[in-house]
Amino acid sequence: MSEFAFWMVAALTIISAGLVVFSGQLIYSAVALLFTLLGVAGLYVFLWADFMAGVQVMVYIGGILVLIVFGIMLTHKIVSVKISQTNVQRRIGGFAAGLFLVILISAMGSASWFMEVTPEPVETVRTIGILLMTKYLLPFEAASLLLLGALIGAAMLSRKEN
C-alpha cells in the first residue's frame, strides 16, 4: 500500500514538474508547480521528515508560490487570460539536460551508497529545534539576517521611483 502510494506521489511530482517546464501558459505552470511542491512534501513524509513536509507546504506553497503567482499577475495584464510564454534553445537545452540526467542516473545507479537503517523517530521537531538553537545557531542567525536583507532589498527594488 505504502509502496504504491510512494510511486503515486513520485509520479505526481515528476509529471507536474514536467508540466511546469513544458506548459505554454504561465499560469498553468504555476498551478503545476503547486502539485510538484505538494509531491515533494509527500516524499518528505516517506522520508520520515514530517516537520520538513510541513515547512515545505507552508513556506513553498503558502509563501513562494503565492509570491510567484503575484509576480505573474503584476507583470501581465490579467484580462488577457492567455499569458503565453515561449521557450528558447529547446533542442540543445533538452539534449544537454537529458544528457546530464543520463549521467546523473547512471552515476547514482552505479554508486554503492552507504545505507544505515535506523528506527523511525517519534518526532523530529524537537531535535531540529534543539539543533537550531545549539549547533546551528550561527547559520540560523545568519539566515535571519539574510531574510531581513532580502526583505529590505526586495522592497527597495520594487519600489516605484520617486
Added chain:
Amino acid sequence: MENTHITYSLAILFLPLLAFLIQIFVGKRLPRQGDWVSISAIVTTLVLASLLFVDMFQQYNPNFKIEASFLWMDLGDFKIYLGFLVDNITIIMLLVVALISTCTHIFSLKYLEGDVRYSRYYAYLGLFTFSMNGIVLANNLVSMYIFWELVGVSSYLLIGHWFEKESAANAAKKAFLTNRVGDIGFFIGIMIIFTAVGSFAFTDIFASVASGTIGGTTLTFAGICLFAGAMGKSSQFPLHIWLPDAMEGPTPVSALMHAATMVAAGVYLTVRIFPLLTSDALLFVAYIGGFTALFAAAIALTQNDIKKVLAYSTVSQLGYMILAVGTGVYTAAFFHLLTHAMFKANLFYGSGSVIHSMHHALHKKHDHETDPQDMRNMGGFKEKMPITFLSMTVSTLAIAGVPFFSGFLSKDAILGGTLSFAQHHPQHFLLPVFGFGAATMTAFYMFRMIFMTFYGKSQKPELYADIHESPKEMTGPLVLLGTLSIFIFYTLPHFNPFSTHGWFTDLVVAKDSFVPGNISAHTIAEHAHHAHIPAMILSLSVAGFGIILAGLMYLKKSISADAWAKKSGPLYKLSLNKFYFDENYERFLYQPLMKLAGKIAYFDWEVYDKYFINGFGRFTSWLSAISGKFDYEGIDQGLVDGVGHATQKMGRSLKQIQTGRLQNYLLFVLAGAILIIIIQAV
C-alpha cells in the same frame, strides 16, 4: 702750490666733462640750447690754465714737476694707479688746448648758428676738451690710452656731426678705425712694457729703462708699438688717410682737433715717451715723420679744396714734429707743436670764414651744386674779407717759415736738428732732404692757396657780390690767433727774431734719454746749435723759392700751372689723387677683408652649420630612421603588435559566444560540467 696745481688740473679736466653732461642731457631745453654753459665752462678752464701758466712764469723752473696718483684697481699683485703729471710741458699744452678750444667755442657760435644739433655739437666739444686734457695730464700709459680712445670717439662724433651726408659718416668711421689700427699698436706696446716693468707709470717705466730691466730689441719694439698709436692719431704715413677725410666735420672742429690739438696728441705722446725710445726706434720715428712731411706736402701741392690743402699741410707739419722727435730735438718738436697749433688753427678758422661766406652767398643764389670749399670758385676775396685775409696771411707766413713769425723759429729748430743729425750720421742724409723738400713745398702750396683765394679776379663773379666779412664772433679768434703767430710771444723776454732763445727754451729743456747708450741731450743741443746758421740760410732760401714760384704761377700767372701739370704728367696725377692711397687700401685691404668676412660668415652659416653641425643631426636622424624602421616593422609590428592582434582576433571570435543571454551561459556551464565529468569518467 702743489695742491692748487692739482685742484686746478682737476677742474680743468672735469669742467668740460660737466659741460658735456649738462649739454647731452638738458642742453636742448636750455635757453640758446645751452651754448653759454659750454662757453662758460671752457672760459673758466682757460682762466685756470692761464693761472697755471702765469705761475709757471713766476717759478721759472725748468724741472718743475708735480705728480699725484691714486689706486684705481687692486688685485693684490696687479694694481693700476691713475694719476696726474703736471710739468711745464703739461701746462703749456693745457693752455693751448684751452685757448684753441675757447676760440672754437666762440667761433662756432656763428658758424653753426641754427644747426639742427647745436647743443649736441657743444656737448661733443666738451667731451673732446675733457679727453684731450686727460691725455695731457696723464702720468701713465693706462690713463693715456683711456683718454686717447675717448679723443678718438669725440673725433668720430664731431666728424660725423653732419651724418646725413654719406661722406661725413664714412669719414667718421674711417677716422675711428684708422686710429684704432694705431691704437692696437699702442696697446701692444703697453702690454710689452707692463710685462717687463710691471707698472704703467712713466716714472717707473723710465726707471726700469735706465736700470736695464727692459732694453734691447724688446724696448725698440715696444717703442715702435707705442709710436704706432701716435702714427694713428697724428696721421702719419701710412695711417694718414683719415685726416683729409675728417675735413667733412664742421670747420671749427677741424681747427680744434684736426689741426691744433688732437692730432698733436701723437706728437705729445712721442715727446712723453722720448726717454724710452731706443736709437733704432728713434730712427724709425724719424723716417716715418720725414717721409710723411714730404709726402703730404707733395699731395697738398695740387689740391683744390681749401680744407684739403690745409689738411695735407697739417699732416706734413705733424710729420715735421715727428721727424724732430726722431732726430732727438724733441723740445723743438714740442715747440713746433705749440706754434703750429696757433697758426694752423688760425688758418682753419680763416678757411672756415671763407667757406661760411661762400656758403651764404651760394645759399642766397639757391645754388647747391657749386662746392663752397673749392678754391677754383674763389678769388679776389682780399677786399671783401680784409680781416680774414690779413690773419690768414700772417699765419701763412708763419707756416712757410718766414722770419718774424712763430713758424720760422720752430721750423728752424727742427731743420737745424735734422741737419746736424745728418751731419753726424751721413747715411741718413735723406732726413734733411725730406725736411727741406717739405719746407719748399709748404711755402709753395700755402701761397698758392692765398693767391687763389684772395688775389686775382673772382672765378664766380655772380657770387662775388654776396661775399662778406664774417661776424665778430668769427673774426675775433682770427685776430687773436693771428697775433699769436708773431715771434715775439715765443722769444720773450728776448727780442731776437732769428733765435729761438726765450722763455720756451728756458722752461722746456731737453732731458737725457733713459735708454743707456743714447746720445745725451746736451750733445744733441750742441750739434743742433752748430747746424743752426746753415739750416737757417737753407730754409730761408727754400721758403723763398717756394713763395716766388707760387707767386709766379698763381699771382703773376707768368708760368702756367696747367702747362706744368701737363709736363709733370703722371706725377701730377699721383699728387692730385693722393697717390691712390685710398683706392689701394680699398682694393687691397677693405675689399679683401669684407670678402673674407663674407666668405667666413657664409662658411660658418651655410656650410659649417648647415652641413657639418646639421650633418650630425641628419646622421642621427638617418640612424634613428633605420632603427625606427626595424623597431616598428620588426619588433613592434611583428612581435609586440602580433600578440595584440592575435588577442584581438581571438577576442573578436570569442565575442560571438558572449551573447548576453543568461541562458546561453548556463548552457555553456552545463556543457562544461558535462565535459568535465566525461573526461573525468574516461
Added chain:
Amino acid sequence: MESNLLSLLVWLPVIGLAAIALMPRDKTKEIKLIAALATGVQLVMALVLWAKFDPAIAGMQFVERAEWIPSFNIAYILSVDGLSLPMVILTALLCFIGIFVSWKIDYAVKGYFALFLLLDTGIMGVFVSGDLFLFYIFWEVMLLPMYFLIGIWGGPQREYAAIKFFLYTLFGSVLMLIGILGLYFTCGQTFDIQALIQNAPEMLQGVSWWGMSAIKVIWVLLFIGFAIKVPVFPFHTWLPLAHVEAPTAISVLLAGILLKLGVYGILRFNYGLMPDGVWWFAGALAFLGLINVIWGGLCALAQTDLKKLVAYSSINHMGYSLIGMSAVIAAGSANGANTTAAQAGLAGAVFQMFNHGTISAMLFILVGVIYDRAHHREINGFGGLAKQMPIYTGITALAFFAGLGLPGFSGFISEAMCFIGAFPVFKGIVIASTVGILLNAAYFLWAFQRIFFGELNEKYTDLPEINKMELFTVIPLAVITIILGVYPAPFINLVKSTLNLMIDMVASGSPIAGM
C-alpha cells in the same frame, strides 16, 4: 649658516610660478605684476646678499646643507663665493629687467611668465649650487623652459632654433654628465664640490683610462659641455640661430647669463677641480679664444641682420674671456711666477663675462626696440634713424661704444685686463687677437652708420621714439656699464680673494705628463 637666503633666492621664482599658475589665464596684467614682483624681490635679496657678503673670504659663504639622497652621497648644498656672487646679482638683475622687456608679450602670457620664472630658478640654482649633482639638475632645469620659450614665442624659424639649441646643449650636458660621474667615481664618491676640491687634485693623479690620463678625459668632457654654452668656436653655431629666433627678453637672458654659465663652469670645475689640467689646456684655450675673437668678428662684420650681428659679437667677446682665463698659468713657477699677469687675466676674464652680460643684454634690448617698431632687423633696411629717434640713437651709440670696448665703459677694462694678463705667456696669440679690437670697432661702427646715419629712410618718418618702459630696461644696464667703466674697484674687490685662491691652486700645480 646664518640664513637660508640662498634657498630663498633660488626658490622665490618658483613661488611666483605657483602664484601665476593659480591665476586665471586672462588676467595678464596681474600675471606680469606677479612675475615682476617675484623677480624684484629676488633682486632685492641678491643685493642684500651682496651687502652681507664678506669679500675678504676666499671660500664659500652662506653655505646651506641638507641631506638629499644619502645613499649616493648627494646633498642639497647652496653656497656663494666671489666667483658666483656677481653672477647671482647679474642673474637677478637681468631677470627683473627681462620681465619688463617681455611686457609686450601678448600670446599665452601665463605660460610665458611661468616658464620665465622657472628659467630664473634654474639659472640661479646653477650659480649657487655647491653640489655637482644639484648643479647638473639645475643645469637641465634651465634647458627645458628655454626650449619652450624659444620654440613657442620665437621668430619664424623658432621650432628649428629651439630644437637645435636643445639638442646641442643636451649633447653638451651628456658629456658633462659623464665627466661628473667620472669625477664622482674616482674622487671618493661624492658630489660635494668642496670635498671634490680637496680630493680631486690628488686622487686624479695617476689615474688613467684606456691609456689616457683621467684628468685629461674629464677635463675635455667637462670643457666640451661648457664650451657649447660659451660658445667656443667649433660649437658656436647654435648661438646666432637661437639668438635671432628667441624673443627679445630671452635673447637677453641667453646672451646675458646663459653664455656666462660656460665660463663659470670652466672656472668652477675645470679650474677648481683639476688645476693640473689647466697647465695642459691653457694653450688650447688661448688659441680657441683667438679663433673666437677673429671668427666672431669677421662673421659679425658680414652680417646684415642686426640681431645676428650682436649674436656674433657675443662670440667675439667671449673670446676675450677665454684668452684672459688662459693667463692663469702665468702664475706658475715655469712662467716666472708672474702672479700679476695671472690676476689681471683671470679677473679680466670674470669681469669680461660680467660686462658682456650687461652690454650684450643692452644690445639685445635695443635690437628688440627697433624690431618692435620696424618689424625687421635688416641693417641695410634702415638709414638716417638718428634724425628720427635721437634718444634711441644716443643710447644705441652708448651700447655700441661699450660693445667695441671704448674706455669709460666696463668692457674696455676687462678686455684690456684679459690681454695684459695673457700677454706674458701667449704673446703671439694676444697680438693676433688684438686685431679683434679693430674688427669689433669695424662691425659696430659700420652697422651704426648704416642704421642711423645718412638721409632718413622715408619709410620711417613716423617711427616712434623709444618709450619710457624700454628706457627703464636699458638705463640700469648702461649705468652699471659706465660706473664700472669709470671705477671698477667694487667689482674687482668682490672677486679678488676667490680668484687669487684659484690662481694659487693652479700655480702650485704642475703640467701633467704624458697622454
Added chain:
Amino acid sequence: MDQLTNYLFISAILFSLGLFGVMTRRNGIAVLMGVELILNAANINFVAFSRFGGMDLSGHIFSLFVIVLAAAEAAVALAIIITIYNSMQTVNIDDASSMKQ
C-alpha cells in the same frame, strides 16, 4: 520506498527538468520556477541522505536553510523581475540584454 536510489532518481529527474526550464524558458518567472524545481531536487537529496545516513537531522537543517534561501531568492528575484518589467515592459530575460556589448 526504502531504497535511497529511488529518491535520488526522482530528484535527478526533478533537477534535470528544472535545469531544462531554466535554460529554455524566456519568461523570467518561469525561469524562477525552474530554479525552485532545482532547489526542491536538492532538498529531496538532503532529506534522503539524512534518512538513510543515521537520521541525525543535519540534512533537515540544511534543507531548512535552503528553503529560507529559496524564499529570500524568490522575493529578490521577483522584485528584480517587476523592476525590469516596469522599466522595459517585458519580463523576457533575453530582451533585457542592454548589458550585451
